[in-house]
Amino acid sequence: MADHQLRSIPDFFLELTIADEADTRRLANDLAVMLRAGDVVCLSGDLGAGKSTLTRALVRSLAKDPELEVPSPTFTLVQTYEFDRFDLSHLDLYRLEDPEELEELGLEDLLETGAALIEWPEKAEELLPEKALWIQITQPDEAEDKRLFRFHAADISWQARTLETHEIRTFLERSSFPDAERRFLAGDASLRTFETVTANDRSAVLMRWPFHQNTLAQGVSDYMSSVHLAQDCRSVLAIGAELRQRGFRAPKVYEAEPDKGLVLAEDLGRETIVKNGAPVSERYFAAVEVLANMHGQTWPRSLPVDGYRTYEVPGYSSDALITEASLFLDWYVPEKTGRAVDVAARVSFENLWRKTLQSIASAQYGWVLRDFHSPNLLWQYDATGTDRIGLIDFQDTVYGPVAYDVASLLLDARTDISQDLESALFDAYVSLRENQSQGFDKVGFSAAYSVMAAQRISKIIGIFVRLARRDGKPAYLSHLPRMLGYLDRVLDRPNLSELKDWYNGFRH
Incomplete structure (x- = not known):
């Protein structure tokens, strides 16, 4: 030219x-x-x-x-x-x-x-x-x-x-995957993108996580901080390394440049614990076994990342849990009623949640992977025991009530879990924990499970509406009937009667 x-x-x-x-x-x-x-x-x-x-x-x-x-x-x-x-x-x-x-x-x-x-x-x-x-x-x-x-x-x-794409190519050329063929795999709700890379009949997953504080809208940045969402790939490296060391199937990391947000890791495949849109019971019971094994251990709050840095696993504070539950007020209630929630109703909601969370203050705390559900649980055909479940998307792990992850699995946001299957999985988890320790508190765990289920469902309902209305992804609205059905199921538990009255006031 x-x-x-x-x-x-x-x-x-x-x-x-x-x-x-x-x-x-x-x-x-x-x-x-x-x-x-x-x-x-x-x-x-x-x-x-x-x-x-x-x-x-x-x-x-x-x-x-x-x-x-x-x-x-x-x-x-x-x-x-x-x-x-x-x-x-x-x-x-x-x-x-x-x-x-x-x-x-x-x-x-x-x-x-x-x-x-x-x-x-x-x-x-x-x-x-x-x-x-x-x-x-x-x-x-x-x-x-x-x-x-x-x-x-x-x-x-x-x-x-x-x-950035040129930087990724340069990174791959320095890795064990030079001349790799790159394929777009996914972009999640955060800033992360994923690719598959193949070379010489080997495949891997490349995660790019370019977190730059000044590129986020102030409200988004504040929300991420308030609910303890990870802000760079150091969490993936630290949490993943500890999981692997404990014998859990997190992807091996082949190469990483944390300061550039690049991680090249093992490809665990695409098969999840769901098949043809329906839960596979065997796989869900295997996932329950993973959780029971995790919850029978004590997990650290401070983890090494490299030779000179550490990663601190944040606590899942009551404020964070309430902020997440409030997404129900921020997005679903206006969607349902056509009007925003007033200040008095919001204060009432937050006070009720604070009281409810206080009621399970003695519940077992440990690592909460936070998105322990079917899209992030990859079925490994060639494995046995807990190795049958490949774990991904654990970067937002926090230290909180372990019942949260059990509720996340047993009331899976992406597939219909019948009440019978939920009960069977719950009993299997309790049985495994009781076999680990005679002092396992089934009653206390059941109460914590109910509260964490209600909190997570409230959050997910709000997120699905937000994705549809703010982010232009209306397909997420198709999941609302499932989540609302789960909410009704959970709120029928005796220890959630006050929450049930409050929610029914806005839903009916």
């Missing part, structure tokens, strides 16, 4: 020398992982520079098919591919006669559901979105295969994402 054609976009923020087509495929793989719906990537360069080679490799990476036919849309101008994460439209504007024709191609409509790669973007002049990533490709020496890729973007988020 001639110099005058670059004047409308900033100077390049990243320059890469690509040695050959294999390097181009790796770059395309890196771009495919970071690409999102709504993105526009403009590929600029002379004929033969490598625009089509990069595009073909990127489409194949998203399709997970290295042999996929990727025709050039030189004459049709646009070719759209449908993928699981989003659609991708490939535009070739070389034969565009009038920039206004871009509007006829419906670029804005395409970006509502997908991303776009645009070759020869200069043809469209100012009609392209300002928030686009421009990649200028040149061939410094026609006698060599090397290409020079320069990345330009006015949008600072593009710069951050591009540099």
Whole structure:
């Protein structure tokens, strides 16, 4: 691209020398992982520079098919591919006669559901979105295969994402997975993203956790602190290491750079304790055994992370538990009644919860993994005993009433647990604990189980509504009938009569 054609976009923020087509495929793989719906990537360069080679490799990476036919849309101008994460439209504007024709191609409509790669973007002049990533490709020496890729973007988020994906590639090159193929796996409700990486028939999971305090809205940051949510990957490293040392199946860590938020760990698979949407009893009983074994041990509050730092497991304070339960007031009650909860009702709710939590002050305390339910419990076919349950998503572990995790499992937010199965699992847990110690307090545990179940269900109901209304994820509302059914079941327990009266006042 001639110099005058670059004047409308900033100077390049990243320059890469690509040695050959294999390097181009790796770059395309890196771009495919970071690409999102709504993105526009403009590929600029002379004929033969490598625009089509990069595009073909990127489409194949998203399709997970290295042999996929990727025709050039030189004459049709646009070719759209449908993928699981989003659609991708490939535009070739070389034969565009009038920039206004871009509007006829419906670029804005395409970006509502997908991303776009645009070759020869200069043809469209100012009609392209300002928030686009421009990649200028040149061939410094026609006698060599090397290409020079320069990345330009006015949008600072593009710069951050591009540099981050390049940083991940550099991290992998230093690891035991050089030249790995990367695949987007998941992005959870926090800032974390997950990828699978494969190389030489080996696979691993890469977690990227770029926590930066100043990137969070003040309210989000305050909430995370108030309920003791972990804020960087040191918790994963510390908690995971202790679990493995105690004989529990947490993923092995292959490589980690905590200061950059990168952890490359063992891939425990995708099979959970649920199959075809229904709980598998054998697997749930195996998970109960894991909890009973954990709760029969004493767990430390301070853990080593590396040679000079420690990680402190936070306490699950009453204030944190009440703040979480209050998500029911913040999100579900307005959803149900059409109005916000007034100050008096909120004070009454908080006082009632404080009194209820005080009633179980003598309950057993220990590590609470906090999200001990089906999405985070991976079934290991080749294992026996507690090794059958692979543990993930334990970064928010706190020190609190151990009954919380039992309630999380037995009233699983993601699948229907019948009252009969709940009772059988509860009895199995109690039996295992009584076999460990004759002094196990079944009555006290039952009371703590009821309170922790009501607290967690209240929190999850609020979170599901928040995800639907604030974060644009309405599918979470489909879980509400299950959670409300669990709430009715729990509130029928004798020690929760006052809570039942309060909740029924807003629900009926």
